Amino acid sequence: MTDAAIPANVLGTLAAKFRTCPATGLKVDLAAERLIKANAVAAVVFLMIGGIFGLLVALTRWPAVHLLSSDMFYLVLTAHGLDVLLLWIIFFEIAILYFASAIILSSRIAAPRWGWVAFALMIIGGVMTNIAVLQGDSSVMFTSYPPLKAQPHFYLGLILFAVGALIGCFIFLGTLVIAKEERTYEGSIPLVTFGALTACIIAVFTIASGAIILIPTFLWSVGYISHIDTLTYKLVWWGMGHSSQQINVSAHVAIWYLIGAVTVGAKPLSEKVSRGAFLLYIFFLQLASAHHLLVEPGLSSEWKIVNTSYMMYLAVLGSMVHGMTVPGSIEAAQRKNGYTHGVFEWLRKAPWGNPAFAGMFLSLVMFGFLGGISGVILGTEQLNIMMHNTIYVPGHFHATVVTGTTLAFMAVTYLVVPLIFQRQIIWPKLARLQPYLFGLGAAGISVFMMGAGTLGVARRHWDITFPASDVMLPHGYPPMASLMMGLNGLSAILAATGGALYIAITVGSILFGKKVDASNAAASLGPMPKKIVRDAVTKYGDAGTWHLPGTYVLVALFFTTFVLYYFVNWKYLSELWPMQ
Amino acid sequence: MADEPRTESALPLERIPFMQRLLDNPFMLLFIGVVVPTVVYILWGVMEITQIPLAK
Numbered sequence: 101m102t103d104a105a106i107p108a109n110v111l112g113t114l115a116a117k118f119r120t121c122p123a124t125g126l127k128v129d130l131a132a133e134r135l136i137k138a139n140a141v142a143a144v145v146f147l148m149i150g151g152i153f154g155l156l157v158a159l160t161r162w163p164a165v166h167l168l169s170s171d172m173f174y175l176v177l178t179a180h181g182l183d184v185l186l187l188w189i190i191f192f193e194i195a196i197l198y199f200a201s202a203i204i205l206s207s208r209i210a211a212p213r214w215g216w217v218a219f220a221l222m223i224i225g226g227v228m229t230n231i232a233v234l235q236g237d238s239s240v241m242f243t244s245y246p247p248l249k250a251q252p253h254f255y256l257g258l259i260l261f262a263v264g265a266l267i268g269c270f271i272f273l274g275t276l277v278i279a280k281e282e283r284t285y286e287g288s289i290p291l292v293t294f295g296a297l298t299a300c301i302i303a304v305f306t307i308a309s310g311a312i313i314l315i316p317t318f319l320w321s322v323g324y325i326s327h328i329d330t331l332t333y334k335l336v337w338w339g340m341g342h343s344s345q346q347i348n349v350s351a352h353v354a355i356w357y358l359i360g361a362v363t364v365g366a367k368p369l370s371e372k373v374s375r376g377a378f379l380l381y382i383f384f385l386q387l388a389s390a391h392h393l394l395v396e397p398g399l400s401s402e403w404k405i406v407n408t409s410y411m412m413y414l415a416v417l418g419s420m421v422h423g424m425t426v427p428g429s430i431e432a433a434q435r436k437n438g439y440t441h442g443v444f445e446w447l448r449k450a451p452w453g454n455p456a457f458a459g460m461f462l463s464l465v466m467f468g469f470l471g472g473i474s475g476v477i478l479g480t481e482q483l484n485i486m487m488h489n490t491i492y493v494p495g496h497f498h499a500t501v502v503t504g505t506t507l508a509f510m511a512v513t514y515l516v517v518p519l520i521f522q523r524q525i526i527w528p529k530l531a532r533l534q535p536y537l538f539g540l541g542a543a544g545i546s547v548f549m550m551g552a553g554t555l556g557v558a559r560r561h562w563d564i565t566f567p568a569s570d571v572m573l574p575h576g577y578p579p580m581a582s583l584m585m586g587l588n589g590l591s592a593i594l595a596a597t598g599g600a601l602y603i604a605i606t607v608g609s610i611l612f613g614k615k616v617d618a619s620n621a622a623a624s625l626g627p628m629p630k631k632i633v634r635d636a637v638t639k640y641g642d643a644g645t646w647h648l649p650g651t652y653v654l655v656a657l658f659f660t661t662f663v664l665y666y667f668v669n670w671k672y673l674s675e676l677w678p679m680q
Numbered sequence: 681m682a683d684e685p686r687t688e689s690a691l692p693l694e695r696i697p698f699m700q701r702l703l704d705n706p707f708m709l710l711f712i713g714v715v716v717p718t719v720v721y722i723l724w725g726v727m728e729i730t731q732i733p734l735a736k
Contacts, residue, residue, distance in 0.1 A: 335729065
């Protein structure tokens, strides 16, 4: 074979094989496609397992039901945190990294065999840690603070999982290099890929932090190290524990832009501004980890305030930029699509019947109003003292991770199934209902946990009734706290119903969905006002307008809510410690 | 050298702004994204913890 006969996509003796997507015209590397499918399926399986555990946690914390015994409660709580906060999210994010690099850039994926090694490590690690938890001797909860000690295979499983995820990140970076070398795109990478790059960078810091602390903790669990300093553990562990949720933020913001582009043809209002907002994430988002340590006496106020109140606010600025530019880009596109009457016709006539769009917009609104605002409250040292280690904290991160990230990931699944699995969504009417059902339930979980936390209800506690027969110092929360926890349980049932529907629709579509081909490709993506889905995603460029009256009203509403809630909490603080 | 005609390749290329070069360089972004939290959050925090006096 002469050099001239070697195709451009050949590396050594391995040739990449492509198909052309009938909906977008993109070249799809079949090796990347198989890896995306495998990681997405694993993610959904762990979501199902973790979701069942989550429902059991909520039903136990509902005082009138109080389902599980204390031993089982802490076991299930550990498994819930592990399966949904780590395994569901990171498997799906690895699928997103491969999609945002190989598929969006029409490139071959770097080192696909290493992709399968990464996948195998992640599966082995995830299963190993689940087994350790289910055996009953590793109920140390997601944080696994020493001196609580789990079985060695609990830590070993996490380490294997982290190594696999790290390999996935480097495959993403390698694919960017290949795409640039082989000129599969012109100029800068598209914004969605840049958002995925941001997620990848945060993931590298996250995984490195995990390795730094989990390797010695594993050695401690097998007896090679005599002591783990608890404060150092907390500091470094939260570099992983909180930053892993910042990977989510970057990934789901990238998905917001992706879904806006596919469903209504939205282009960013300003590529530069949106990239600048992602750059703020790269610089500052991981530092928010410090809010978990705001009441630690061993760390100075300077360290706490620089990491949270100063630098975290710069990351919050990034989120607020996205919070304006995502709906702004949708408004600009909808006005271009002909919906120009009044302030909100663009929003009323948006494709609300498309579960991808509905899930994305609900995720955007609830992440901002519930997760974003409560995150700033928790990141303020003075206000944090009122809610630290109360159930307000899980309320906050259910708003970010469940209503924000999980709902966005569910939404993009309604595009991934037809585009990557090449199957139509079954039960389209139920699929339309699913984001609303899950979103409403998840919002209820967040709001009612934050409400109970404001009343002082402790997080991670099996029983909030504290009967005199069980404790030396009986304590009672206000009756409203029990009501809040009951409403949390009802919301969890609603969210679990929406989650079960998502899994049934996704698995059913992959197994029994009608095959997507050129004749039905565009229709398979759901109802949309615009059918050209490629350029808005893959090309650099701005929307070219700032005439966005509806978005300005929404932003004003957000700021008013933010300011009011912020000052209400200062008012609460003044009542907690009245000055005489 | 004075009056030699300039070829097209000898024309100065348009300078790419610093921010554009930064945003187009994933490995520089990776370096910054790992170094900033490592220094500001982890190293500074560990330094403070090591300075806590041991209980006697």
